[in-house]
Structures are given as structure tokens and as C-alpha cells.
Amino acid sequence: MNTLINNTMNASTFESIVEAMKKIEEKKVLKLVNYAIREGATQAQIIEAIQRGLDQIGHYFEEGKYGVTDLMMAGIIFEEVLKLPSLKLINEESGEPIGKILLCTIERDLHDIGKSIFKSAALMSNFEIIDMGINITAQEILEETIRSKPDVIAISSILAEGVRYIKEVNEKLIAAGIRDQVKIIVGGLSTHRQAVEYTGVDAFANDVYEGVKQCKIWITEGGEAH
Numbered sequence: 371m372n373t374l375i376n377n378t379m380n381a382s383t384f385e386s387i388v389e390a391m392k393k394i395e396e397k398k399v400l401k402l403v404n405y406a407i408r409e410g411a412t413q414a415q416i417i418e419a420i421q422r423g424l425d426q427i428g429h430y431f432e433e434g435k436y437g438v439t440d441l442m443m444a445g446i447i448f449e450e451v452l453k454l455p456s457l458k459l460i461n462e463e464s465g466e467p468i469g470k471i472l473l474c475t476i477e478r479d480l481h482d483i484g485k486s487i488f489k490s491a492a493l494m495s496n497f498e499i500i501d502m503g504i505n506i507t508a509q510e511i512l513e514e515t516i517r518s519k520p521d522v523i524a525i526s527s528i529l530a531e532g533v534r535y536i537k538e539v540n541e542k543l544i545a546a547g548i549r550d551q552v553k554i555i556v557g558g559l560s561t562h563r564q565a566v567e568y569t570g571v572d573a574f575a576n577d578v579y580e581g582v583k584q585c586k587i588w589i590t591e592g593g594e595a596h
């Protein structure tokens with residue numbers, strides 16, 4: 371049983387969202403998500419249900435049951451869910467920014483759903499976000515870091531090849547003599563704790579809320595990366 375399900379989201383609603391997502395049933399997913407929100411589901415619960423469906427879609431893709439068009443459709447559905455007015459309410463930014471995060475998806479990677487979720491979670495925690503978008507090179511990250519002086523660089527890397535470009539980001543910041551002025555956190559399917567050591571970044575988190583918590587620790591308590 372999923373740890374996120376509690377009395378704010380009925381287990382059968384959760385499973386129905388997973389099923390509808392797996393089958394790429396756009397209208398049904400949106401209807402069920404709206405229903406779940408009315409039931410009191412949190413943003414994290416909804417994201418987890420959709421992500422479970424997406425994981426299955428990923429397996430179907432590997433097995434050849436689904437093609438790239440299906441992946442695209444799945445991505446579109448997730449984006450529509452994130453844009454739902456009922457979910458947007460939970461996304462609203464409020465208060466003074468507590469710090470600045472430079473956010474992007476790494477070079478050659480076009481996946482941006484995880485990045486959008488991290489952005490929502492960071493905005494909810496009153497971070498200012500500079501979203502550079504997708505397919506961003508180490509050189510572009512270096513230039514934007516010099517320009518906007520963020521406290522944290524947050525990188526999403528879904529494709530396995532992303533790890534080497536993230537390593538390049540670290541090397542470029544060191545060469546420019548500014549590595550000690552900024553923290554780097556990475557997240558995504560291709561990243562794992564070992565990647566922290568290989569790439570030289572400060573932290574890894576595949577859970578966006580854990581990632582935002584780490585950024586807060588760096589900003590508000592001057593804490594060290596885990």
C-alpha cells in the first residue's frame with residue numbers, strides 16, 4: 371500500500387487514476403483528479419498516482435506495446451493535470467522569496483514534467499525560480515549563474531546520458547572560480563546517490579519535496595548537503 375494514501379485520498383480513487391493514466395485516458399484522468407481534489411487529496415498524492423501510471427507506460431514503451439506518440443500523450447496529460455485550476459490553487463506563490471534557484475533540464479534532455487513539479491514545490495516554499503527550460507548546456511548554466519547569482523542550481527536529468535553533462539557543469543563552475551558560491555542539486559531518473567560523487571554536485575533527490583527541503587536547509591540554516 372502506498373505510504374502517501376491517508377484519509378484525504380481514497381485508495382480506490384488513487385488506483386483509478388493510476389489505471390486511467392496507464393491506459394492514457396485523458397478525459398478520465400482529468401475527471402478523476404478533479405474528483406480527488408474535491409475529496410481532499412494533496413498535490414503530492416495526485417502526482418504520485420500519475421507517476422505510478424507513467425512508470426507503467428514507461429514499461430509498456432520498453433516492451434514495445436506503446437510508442438513515442440503514447441509517451442507524448444502521457445506527457446501532455448500530466449501537463450494538463452498540473453495546469454488544472456483546482457491544482458493551481460495549491461501552487462500559488464506567496465511572501466518574500468527566501469532564495470534564488472536556477473532550474474533546468476540538462477543538455478539533450480527534453481523531459482520537463484519532473485522539472486515543472488520541482489518548480490511548483492519550490493515556488494510553494496517561496497523560492498524565486500529562474501527556469502532556463504530544457505536541453506540546457508553546461509556553458510549556458512555557467513553563463514546564467516554568473517549573470518543571476520543563484521543560491522542553488524537545480525538540474526533535472528531524466529535520460530541516462532545526462533550524468534556526464536552534469537559533471538561538466540561542476541567542472542565549468544570550478545574552472546570559473548565560482549563553485550563555492552553556489553550549491554548544486556540534481557534529480558531525475560538517471561541520477562542516483564552515486565552520481566553525487568561522480569559529478570561532484572552537492573546533493574541528489576528524486577523526491578521533489580526532499581529536494582526543496584535540502585535547498586531550504588542550505589538557505590535558512592546554512593546546513594551541509596547530505
Ligand code: B12
Pocket residue numbers: 421424425426427428429431432438441442443444445446448478479480481482483484485487488524525526527528529530531555556557558559560574575576577578581582
Ligand atoms: C512522458 C515521457 C516522455 C515525453 C516527455 C514529455 C515532457 N514534456 O516531459 C516525450 C515523448 C517527449 C519523451 C521522449 C523520449 N523519451 Co521519454 N519518457 C516519458 C515517461 C513516460 C514519463 C516521464 C515523466 O515525465 N515522468 C513523470 C515525472 C514526474 O517523473 P520524473 O521525470 O522522474 O520526475 C520526478 C523525479 O525524478 C524528480 N525530479 C525530476 N527532476 C528533478 C529535479 C530536481 C532538482 C529534483 C530535486 C527532483 C527531480 O521529481 C519528479 C517528481 O517526483 C518516461 C517513463 C517513466 N517511467 O518515467 C519515459 C522515459 C523517461 N523516456 C525514455 C526515452 C528512451 C525517451 C526517448 C529517447 C524516446 C525516443 N526513442 O524518442 C525520447 C527522448 C527525448 C529527449 N531527447 O529527451 C526512457 C529513458 C531511458 C533512460 N533512462 O535514458 C524512459 C524511462 C522510458 C523507458 N522506460 O524506456 N518521453
